[in-house]
Structure formats: structure tokens, C-alpha cells
Amino acid sequence: MSTQPDPLSAGAARPHAGPDLLYSEEEEALRAAVRDLLTDHCAAPDVLARTESDTPHDVPLWQTLAAGMGLAGLLVPEELGGQGATHREAAVVLEELGRAVAPVPYLTSAVVATEALLACGADDLVTALATAAATGVLAVALHTAPGAPHAVVRHENGTLHGELTAVADAAVADVLLVPADDGGLYAVDAAAAVIVPQVPLDLTRPLARVRLDGAAGRRLGDAEPAVRRALRAGAGLLASEQLGLAEWTSAQTVAHLKERKQFNRPVGGFQALKHRLAQLWLETVHLRAAARNAADALARDEDADVAVAVAQAYAAAVAVHAAEEAVQLHGGIGMTWEHPVHLYLKRAKSDALAYGTAGAHREALAALVDLPAPPPAPAVRTAV
The missing domain is CATH 1.20.140.10 (Butyryl-CoA Dehydrogenase, subunit A, domain 3)
Known part of the structure; x- marks a missing residue:
């Protein structure tokens, strides 16, 4: 396997006035490292075998990507335990994950959940996701477009009640980010929720129904x-x-x-x-x-x-x-x-x-x- 690049150097600032569609040398080095890893650990027969098992997520591969290569923290500032890179580097990683249809929660945890936490200023949870100490999932249906209405749960007497469907990668989440009817976004321990797998079309990105029945939640900020x-x-x-x-x-x-x-x-x-x-x-x-x-x-x-x-x-x-x-x-x-x-x-x-x-x-x-x-x-x- 080729030497893995330092994602921190991959995120070095590139001053330019307008759009830059070309890949930098650092981005190409990052691509090579990710592709080498996926070639060794995400072969098509292995992915097929996982789709037929009760563990469709490749947790060891996710830990290697997230913790071993530090890719979970690409979008997170260095002072919060991340790599201080940008969406350009995250895009390169996702290109390679798409080439391998890798069954890992990179998009849902390292991008979507991380962006939600950064918007709320939840620094401790941002650090947990960036360092791969935890995996986070935004409990919004996968088909929801930016700015579109989405389901919420009921906030009552400090606890959360309700059900959310078609939540991607909820089965491997440690922390669920749950929008509630009071306008807040709450962090919920996944162990406090009932997570029921749903049958998805794409077996490499499992969906689940998340049911909360009096689960405690920590308000992070405004959900919208x-x-x-x-x-x-x-x-x-x-x-x-x-x-x-x-x-x-x-x-x-x-x-x-x-x-x-x-x-x-x-x-x-x-x-x-x-x-x-x-x-x-x-x-x-x-x-x-x-x-x-x-x-x-x-x-x-x-x-x-x-x-x-x-x-x-x-x-x-x-x-x-x-x-x-x-x-x-x-x-x-x-x-x-x-x-x-x-x-x-x-x-x-x-x-x-x-x-x-x-x-x-x-x-x-x-x-x-x-x-x-x-x-x-x-x-x-x-x-x-």
C-alpha cells in the first residue's frame, strides 16, 4: 500500500478568486491512499457477502478510514481535533467510496452529522466524531432535500417521543441528532432509541426506523x-x-x-x-x-x-x-x-x-x- 498522505496537508489553503475544478497534488495523493486501502479491504466479493449477512456495515473498514487515516475529521478545525481540510478533500474521499460502494457511514457521519454539529457549536460532539470516538447520524429521512419539510419528534417534559423513518446508517450510530417539534435539535444516545432495520433498495447503505419513547435528549441548538x-x-x-x-x-x-x-x-x-x-x-x-x-x-x-x-x-x-x-x-x-x-x-x-x-x-x-x-x-x- 502506498504511503498515506497527511490529510492536514491536503487541507492547506489554496487562494483563488473563483472556482477551481482541478485536483491538487495533495488531493491526488489522498485519492491514491484511499483507493489503495479500499482495494485491499473492500473487494467486491466481500461487499456482496455483507449484503447477505446481518452486518451490512463494514465497521472495521470504517474505523480504519475514520481513525486510522483521520478522514472522519476532514471538515473539522484542528482545534477541535480534526484535520482542518475542506469539502474538496471530503469530495475526493467520496469519489473513491462511490467507486467501491463501500458500506461505511462516511457521508452520514463525517459530512452530514458533522455539519449539523458545527452549525450548533457542539464542540465536544464535533471532536468525538472527528476523532472517531463516536459515529453520528442526523435522524432525518434520507430522501429529504435541503430546506424541505421533514418529520420531527415530540418534546415533552424534557424527553423525546415519536418515530422517524428511512434514517440512513442509524444501525451503527452512537449519537442520533434528532429534530423536535419545539424547533430544537437534540443529541440522543442511540442506545436509548429503538432502531428497527428497514428493507432498502441499496443494501450497502441500510435504512432504519428510529423510535423514541421518553428518551432523554440534550438540546444543541436550532434545528432548522x-x-x-x-x-x-x-x-x-x-x-x-x-x-x-x-x-x-x-x-x-x-x-x-x-x-x-x-x-x-x-x-x-x-x-x-x-x-x-x-x-x-x-x-x-x-x-x-x-x-x-x-x-x-x-x-x-x-x-x-x-x-x-x-x-x-x-x-x-x-x-x-x-x-x-x-x-x-x-x-x-x-x-x-x-x-x-x-x-x-x-x-x-x-x-x-x-x-x-x-x-x-x-x-x-x-x-x-x-x-x-x-x-x-x-x-x-x-x-x-
């Missing part, structure tokens, strides 16, 4: 701004995961078509397939630009709302298209359970709903740039 900030970061960096997924499936498809032969010639040489692969490559290049722009905008905190909406309005369709093409162009083997491509298709389909659909982000983008929807077309009357 914290949840909005957390979901915005989650949506923006999800595009990088979708990019990694699209790149892996495209590369695997090209490699397969170079080897598979019909009529004594490689299938990849057929003109119709060349056109499909060229179109897929172009879409992936555009997705890379959108995802990098979103990560850079979040890092600079400039025009982040627009950049995130643009990235998510585009990313889902590309990731799903790449995965669908991989299944189809792999032929019969692509339809089998033993081949991992179905994991990528399910992750792509699940990601298309996570943190808001493409349609929801298009509506948000239209409002952000003051672009009203076109008026409805007049009804056409036909003679009888």
Missing part, C-alpha cells in the same frame, strides 16, 4: 439552520459519490467490451456501442465538472446553494445511466447476483432519491436564479 446546512453539504458531496460510481461502471463496461468477442472481433469495436460509450463518457465529464464545482463552492462558501442544486439536478441521471449501461452491456453476467454491477445500479437508484430528487433541485435552482416556471400551455379545443 443546522439541518439545512447539513443536508446542503450532503447533497453537494453526494454528487462526488455519484461521480465515482459512474466512473467505475463506465470503466468496467469498456474493459468488458474490449474482451468480449462476437463474430471473432471485440464487441467494443461495433459502431453502435462506440456511440453509446462516447455519450456516457461525455456525461461523466460533465458530472465531474458539476461535482467539483459543488465541492469547491462548499469549501469557499460562495454560491454554494446554486452549485449544489446544479450538481444534483444533473448527477442522478448520469449515475443511473452509467449503471444501467453497465448491466446491459455486460450481457448475461451483468444480470447475475455474483457480479457486483447490481450493487452499483441499486446505489445509483438510491442516490437519485437521497437528499432530494433531481426535480426538487431543479425547482430550487429556478427559485435561486429567479427563473419562474413557464405558464401552462393553453387548452386546445377540437371540434367534435
Whole structure:
């Protein structure tokens, strides 16, 4: 395995006036280290085996990423025990996790929950997540878009009561960040909640129902701004995961078509397939630009709302298209359970709903740039 870079150096400031979509040397070194680790510890057969077990999360891999490499604290300032890096470095990590469909709670804990805690100024919990002493999960349904309404629990006599559904990675959480009807965001010990697994489409990112029946909670701050900030970061960096997924499936498809032969010639040489692969490559290049722009905008905190909406309005369709093409162009083997491509298709389909659909982000983008929807077309009357 190659020498792992210091994420602190990866987060060194890069002064620039506008968006920078290129990867720095430090970011490429970070990518290489994460990819080496995933190659050694997150092989496709192992991921498939986990989806058939009662422990779909790879906790040892998560501990290695979070504590061993310090990646859980990329978004956390150094004075709070983190690496003082930015969303750009977190995006690189998510690209590699997307390439491996790694069953770890990086997006939900190191990004979404961490952003919520930073918004509330809960320094002790931020440090716990950054140092991998705990794993946190924001108890909001995975499909919730930034700024969209979401379910809350009832706060009564200092305790919390209610049920929240479709909470991603709740099964491995130590701390749940729970929004309540009094407008507060509460930290709840996961052991005080009843967590019931739900059957997800994506078996590598399990969902659960969280039920609270008189659980004690510590109020951290106002829920609305914290949840909005957390979901915005989650949506923006999800595009990088979708990019990694699209790149892996495209590369695997090209490699397969170079080897598979019909009529004594490689299938990849057929003109119709060349056109499909060229179109897929172009879409992936555009997705890379959108995802990098979103990560850079979040890092600079400039025009982040627009950049995130643009990235998510585009990313889902590309990731799903790449995965669908991989299944189809792999032929019969692509339809089998033993081949991992179905994991990528399910992750792509699940990601298309996570943190808001493409349609929801298009509506948000239209409002952000003051672009009203076109008026409805007049009804056409036909003679009888």
C-alpha cells in the first residue's frame, strides 16, 4: 500500500478568486491512499457477502478510514481535533467510496452529522466524531432535500417521543441528532432509541426506523439552520459519490467490451456501442465538472446553494445511466447476483432519491436564479 498522505496537508489553503475544478497534488495523493486501502479491504466479493449477512456495515473498514487515516475529521478545525481540510478533500474521499460502494457511514457521519454539529457549536460532539470516538447520524429521512419539510419528534417534559423513518446508517450510530417539534435539535444516545432495520433498495447503505419513547435528549441548538446546512453539504458531496460510481461502471463496461468477442472481433469495436460509450463518457465529464464545482463552492462558501442544486439536478441521471449501461452491456453476467454491477445500479437508484430528487433541485435552482416556471400551455379545443 502506498504511503498515506497527511490529510492536514491536503487541507492547506489554496487562494483563488473563483472556482477551481482541478485536483491538487495533495488531493491526488489522498485519492491514491484511499483507493489503495479500499482495494485491499473492500473487494467486491466481500461487499456482496455483507449484503447477505446481518452486518451490512463494514465497521472495521470504517474505523480504519475514520481513525486510522483521520478522514472522519476532514471538515473539522484542528482545534477541535480534526484535520482542518475542506469539502474538496471530503469530495475526493467520496469519489473513491462511490467507486467501491463501500458500506461505511462516511457521508452520514463525517459530512452530514458533522455539519449539523458545527452549525450548533457542539464542540465536544464535533471532536468525538472527528476523532472517531463516536459515529453520528442526523435522524432525518434520507430522501429529504435541503430546506424541505421533514418529520420531527415530540418534546415533552424534557424527553423525546415519536418515530422517524428511512434514517440512513442509524444501525451503527452512537449519537442520533434528532429534530423536535419545539424547533430544537437534540443529541440522543442511540442506545436509548429503538432502531428497527428497514428493507432498502441499496443494501450497502441500510435504512432504519428510529423510535423514541421518553428518551432523554440534550438540546444543541436550532434545528432548522443546522439541518439545512447539513443536508446542503450532503447533497453537494453526494454528487462526488455519484461521480465515482459512474466512473467505475463506465470503466468496467469498456474493459468488458474490449474482451468480449462476437463474430471473432471485440464487441467494443461495433459502431453502435462506440456511440453509446462516447455519450456516457461525455456525461461523466460533465458530472465531474458539476461535482467539483459543488465541492469547491462548499469549501469557499460562495454560491454554494446554486452549485449544489446544479450538481444534483444533473448527477442522478448520469449515475443511473452509467449503471444501467453497465448491466446491459455486460450481457448475461451483468444480470447475475455474483457480479457486483447490481450493487452499483441499486446505489445509483438510491442516490437519485437521497437528499432530494433531481426535480426538487431543479425547482430550487429556478427559485435561486429567479427563473419562474413557464405558464401552462393553453387548452386546445377540437371540434367534435
